[in-house]
Amino acid sequence: MAKAIDLAKVIYQVPDLALMEQALLDFGLFPVERTPDALFMRGTGSQHHIHETRRGDEARFIGAAFEVSSREDLDELAALPGSSEVLPNDEPGGGWVVRMTMPDGFEINAIWGRERVEPLPVRKPNPFNAAHDKQRVNASIRTPREPSPVIRLGHFVLHVSNHDESVAWLQERFGFLPSDYFAPPGQQSPIVGTFLRCNLGKQLVDHHCMLVLQSDRVTVHHTSYEVQDLDAIMSAHDYLASKQWKLDCGVGRHLLGSQVFDYWKDPFGFRIEHYTDGDVVDADYKPSIFNGTAQETTQWGMEPPSDFFM
Numbered sequence: 542m543a544k545a546i547d548l549a550k551v552i553y554q555v556p557d558l559a560l561m562e563q564a565l566l567d568f569g570l571f572p573v574e575r576t577p578d579a580l581f582m583r584g585t586g587s588q589h590h591i592h593e594t595r596r597g598d599e600a601r602f603i604g605a606a607f608e609v610s611s612r613e614d615l616d617e618l619a620a621l622p623g624s625s626e627v628l629p630n631d632e633p634g635g636g637w638v639v640r641m642t643m644p645d646g647f648e649i650n651a652i653w654g655r656e657r658v659e660p661l662p663v664r665k666p667n668p669f670n671a672a673h674d675k676q677r678v679n680a681s682i683r684t685p686r687e688p689s690p691v692i693r694l695g696h697f698v699l700h701v702s703n704h705d706e707s708v709a710w711l712q713e714r715f716g717f718l719p720s721d722y723f724a725p726p727g728q729q730s731p732i733v734g735t736f737l738r739c740n741l742g743k744q745l746v747d748h749h750c751m752l753v754l755q756s757d758r759v760t761v762h763h764t765s766y767e768v769q770d771l772d773a774i775m776s777a778h779d780y781l782a783s784k785q786w787k788l789d790c791g792v793g794r795h796l797l798g799s800q801v802f803d804y805w806k807d808p809f810g811f812r813i814e815h816y817t818d819g820d821v822v823d824a825d826y827k828p829s830i831f832n833g834t835a836q837e838t839t840q841w842g843m844e845p846p847s848d849f850f851m
Contacts, residue, residue, distance in 0.1 A: 589634030603650030700756035793842020
């Protein structure tokens with residue numbers, strides 16, 4: 542079975558590439574290439590780019606791409622119903638790609654052989670003086686209010702019309718493991734949401750690279766980007782507020798995955814998240830079923846607005 546080894550990028554379409562570029566610069570991404578019809582942005586890590594925006598009349602989420610480890614994985618995916626053949630990747634960074642479409646129409650691609658880039662410099666995590674563990678001695682924290690560099694793309698969340706069908710489709714193609722499940726409040730079934738993670742054996746991976754949720758609205762809920770630490774979250778929060786970005790929900794800490802989060806709306810109404818301090822697990826991690834209320838998914842911090850879970 543082919544296996545995803547990383548989330549490579551997300552893909553949007555908007556009518557104004559210049560406005561999207563400025564928003565992503567404020568959010569802490571870095572430009573790679575811009576043409577009249579597309580914009581490519583990166584984080585500080587070695588992925589060539591993690592955010593692609595195509596120009597089009599309608600603002601919409603198109604899909605995402607996952608990296609696989611070999612040409613053989615691409616050949617296997619190309620043999621599945623509905624897949625393209627293995628094609629040269631015509632975007633910056635090159636490599637090879639198999640194009641696929643989820644049951645609800647999201648474009649989900651597999652890539653291999655894309656060029657890696659030299660990581661950009663980013664400060665080390667600030668040492669933290671906890672009550673019983675003083676890590677910072679004869680030194681102070683001085684954090685400017687400025688864009689916090691995005692290190693990597695962590696995950697995205699889809700609302701789908703058929704949860705079970707979508708999860709099965711993704712697992713068949715990418716070998717994802719379930720990390721945790723959602724069930725209706727007070728019940729053990731049916732499962733209406735699944736956190737999915739890459740299966741890299743004993744290698745640690747994020748708690749999830751995707752969350753798939755049953756919904757009456759087929760759409761993306763958000764895409765999420767890792768920053769260095771809590772100071773990066775808070776300084777970015779103040780900077781985005783100073784730029785009149787619309788705060789959606791934050792700062793707070795999730796229950797499932799444990800991330801400290803901060804959600805904003807970009808100029809086109811898409812929800813975009815900074816996060817830090819998320820759980821990492823290996824293939825031995827066993828999923829649980831969460832059947833509490835939506836409000837109980839936040840341990841502390843800003844209560845989500847009424848439309849957050851729609």
